[in-house]
Amino acid sequence: MxxxxxxxxxxxxxxxxxxxxxxxxxxxxxxxxxxxxxxxxxxxxxxxxAPAPQAAEAPVKAAPASDGEEALYVALPQPFVFNVPGNKRDRLVQITVQVMVRGQAKEDLVKKHLPLVESVLLQTFSQFSEEQLATSQGRETLRSTSQKAVDDALTKVTGNSVIERVLFTGFVMQ
CATH class of the missing domain: 1.20.5 (Single alpha-helices involved in coiled-coils or other helix-helix interfaces)
Structure with missing residues (x-):
């Protein structure tokens, strides 16, 4: 066994x-x-x-202004979320914004007057419709209108032009 x-x-x-x-x-x-x-x-x-071509780097780097101050970016703390009227229904839009300034002093001014900047941007955004925001040309119009409105408001408060550019770093429409 x-x-x-x-x-x-x-x-x-x-x-x-x-x-x-x-x-x-x-x-x-x-x-x-x-x-x-x-x-x-x-x-x-x-x-x-191989190093990247100079032409590709140009849009990424901001050229120094005539006074030699470097470009700084101030990110607004929260994205803007709002409704826009549409043909069939209202749309929800979310825009993340940064503001480009030249020099530390202007950056400090934007941070100091952030509630004013946010208020002006929200008022400007609410003036646009779904049809305007649906095209790239409409979004560029919104960006340039926002830039002018914010710079005008800050100029009234500070006495001089503060921002150089308003940038949309995020744009969602549903």
């Missing part, structure tokens, strides 16, 4: 060892493939890269 049990156990042990060997070989192959992919990605990402 013992012989039969040993014979039955022996093939099972050999099969289990063969399964473990296959698992180890497959794991080793998978490891080599992962290392090859990782090495290729590292080589590709760390290789020498």
């Amino acid at each position: 013992k012989m039969a049990e040993e014979l039955e156990l022996e093939p099972l042990d050999k099969g289990a060892k063969a399964g473990k060997k296959k698992l180890l070989v497959l794991g080793g192959v998978a490891l080599v493939v992962l290392l090859a992919i990782g090495g290729g990605a590292w080589w590709f990402l760390s290789g020498d890269k």
Whole structure:
């Protein structure tokens, strides 16, 4: 009886060892493939890269003004969310805004008068309809109208022009 049990156990042990060997070989192959992919990605990402053309950098960097002050951006703390009338139904619009100024003194003025800036922007945004905001030309008109309105309001309070540009960094209409 013992012989039969040993014979039955022996093939099972050999099969289990063969399964473990296959698992180890497959794991080793998978490891080599992962290392090859990782090495290729590292080589590709760390290789020498040609500098970007100057024309591509121009819109990203703001040119210094004649007085040499650098461009600074003041992000308004919360996006503007409001309704606009539409043909079939009202639409919900969300606009995230940043204001570009020149120099630390003007940045401080915008931060000081942030409630005024937000109020003027909200009043300006509420004057536009769905049809106007649905086109890129309409959004550009909104941006330039907003810029003029905010600069006029800040000029009345501070005595000089403060902002250079109003930027929409997010625009969603649903």
